[in-house]
Amino acid sequence: MRTISYILRKEFTQIFRNKTMLPIIFVMPIVQLVVLVFAANMELKNIDMTVVDRDKSLTSQRLIAKFIGSPYYNVTYSEESIDKSVDDLYADKSDMILNIPQNFERDLHNYKTADLQVLINAINNTSASLMNAYTNSIVMDYNKDIIVEITNKKMPQTATFNIESSFWYNPELNYKIYMLPGILVVLVTVIGMFLTALNLVREKEIGTIEQINVTPIKKHHLLIGKLVPFWIIGMFELVFGLSIGLLFFHLPFEGSVIALFGFGTIYLLVALGIGLFLSTITENQQQVMFLAYFFMLTFILMSGIFTPADSMPDWAQTVNHINPFYYFIRAIRMILLKGSSFANVLPEALSLATYALVIFSLALWKYKKTV
Template sequence: MRALPHIIRKEFRQISRNKVMLPLLFLMPILQLMVLSYAADFEVKNVNLVVVDLDKSSTSQRLITKFTASDYFTLVGSFESTALAMQEIEKENADLILCIPKDMAQDLDKLMPVNVQLLLNAVNNQKAAIASNYSLQIIHAWNTDRFKDMTLPPGVLPLTVDIRDSYWYNSQLNYKTFMVPGILAILVTMLTAFLSSINIIREREMGTIEQLNVSPITKFEFILGKIIPFWIIGMLVMSFGLVVAYLLFGITVSGSLFTLYAFLAVYLVAILGIGILISTVTETQQQAMFITWFCIVIFLLLSGLFTPVDSIPEWAKILNLFNPIKYFVEVMRMIMLKGSSFMDIRHHFLVMVGFAIVYNVMAIRSYSKTSG
């Protein structure tokens, strides 16, 4: 073990010489957080609205005003028939058609049911779903207002139920609050996985591994000498990312920082194990890059960063049991948003300890085989 500090120092020297890698380590957290959090926003604004008002009453006018008064809808035209309005959707000028039937006001006064039609352009299904949701809320609000104005006959109660959602842990349903912990998780994962997988291959490509192999350095020392520097870098990048998240978005860690770092410490060992395993089974830096990229993308898509993991098929759920990124994204969100304690994440923690052991044992074994 006496050679270990020297190997680590050599590793840091090499990293500090790398004119691309070093700035990247600190630029990546800032850029990724900014780009992904601002650009990959699911909030929908500027829904182009077309109205087909066949009623032309003050009641229908009030409904239309309700729509245009909101931030989300822009009235781009009104037509006499649905067919004409549809042409606007065809031309991509409109996202939503609101059709108000003839005699709506009269029917409502008679307390008869009325159907208002919403036609949505679902080419972008996410936008359509959100626009539909907004529309329903507006119609609902308009309906409630109407009852307030009416003097109902005695014994008749307004037929409305007021439903209010309350979102816990992210009370304003802020997309950034939700995304930032996940993006930090991905960031740290990508950096450490790529750095470690490329590193050993580089030693092999440059031939330097030959010199190390004829030295008294043991395989265990060698792997450890690779893991420790990148482990430290992972810890630093996460810390830097947390500071950036606070400065840019005011997001703080609700739970204990200690729990977060304890999990991160084990998680990094697992990810570095995967990186080193990849580097032992590949021959060139390119191969290692592609395989690491492939693994990360699969893990990432299944991780629940962008889509809820509960809705994926059974086989993918089983696959996901072995996805370290999924556990980390979950834990990051639990600790940062929900303030979960160590007891809450103990299951995740144990699984990660398992991963760390399995991947690294595989890495050391595989390294022994390849270096004969």
């Protein structure tokens, strides 16, 4: 026990003396949460729409007015031909083009049907489908009015289902409170995985491990002394990030604190275990950095932080079984937003606990062999 306390004291002295480590611990959560939560915003505003109105009729004007009236669209008219107007798309001056052909009004009155063309820049498929949906709903809305006017009839009264939807757990469909827990997970992992791996491999790189190995320090003492500080810092990071979320983003905290930190504890063990494992298969900080970065990026992309993991292909969902992010992001959202209890996230917790056991055994086995 005394040996561990000496190692702990040494580690903390080194961590707090490190001029890059402290900013990482304190500034990173603030920057990541504040910047990323605002920047990683899926809501669509300021759609730049170029309107090519070849009809110049009352009907077309009223349609355009609907778009102008919408807060999402910045409408500009183009007197050019449709071919010329497409240049706006190339120049990125415009996100979409609404093409109203000649005889739009006439066709509508004569044939009870008319065509509209919508051209959308779909480089970003998500925003393209959103634009399409917004545009469609505006056109449909206008369509209803038109039907009434030109047929001089009320909408036929047919039997329809009346759907009343209400959004649970995130009633305002606030993207921030969806993203924030995910970013918290990334933060905690950076501390747990990156810093642990870097710290351990540094002893190897500088050669201090050789001096340590000839002392009576037992390997498990050294490892406990090395891992506990990062477990503490990781937990601190979770609390710190959570406080920022609660104070500045009105992040709901529906579930129990114990469930969250219990889960966080298990998760950090996995992160520390991976960090330890990576440090045993590398020789210097550069190698471990690249390796950790590779795992981190892959895990993040597959974790469901941005896109739902459930809609990933089967193989990806299988791979996700070894993705610690996946479990924690799922669980932290459940606990914070839904108010799930620890019992609700028990399957995830058990998976992670098994994970921790496996990765630690593997890392310890490797560690004993190499050092």
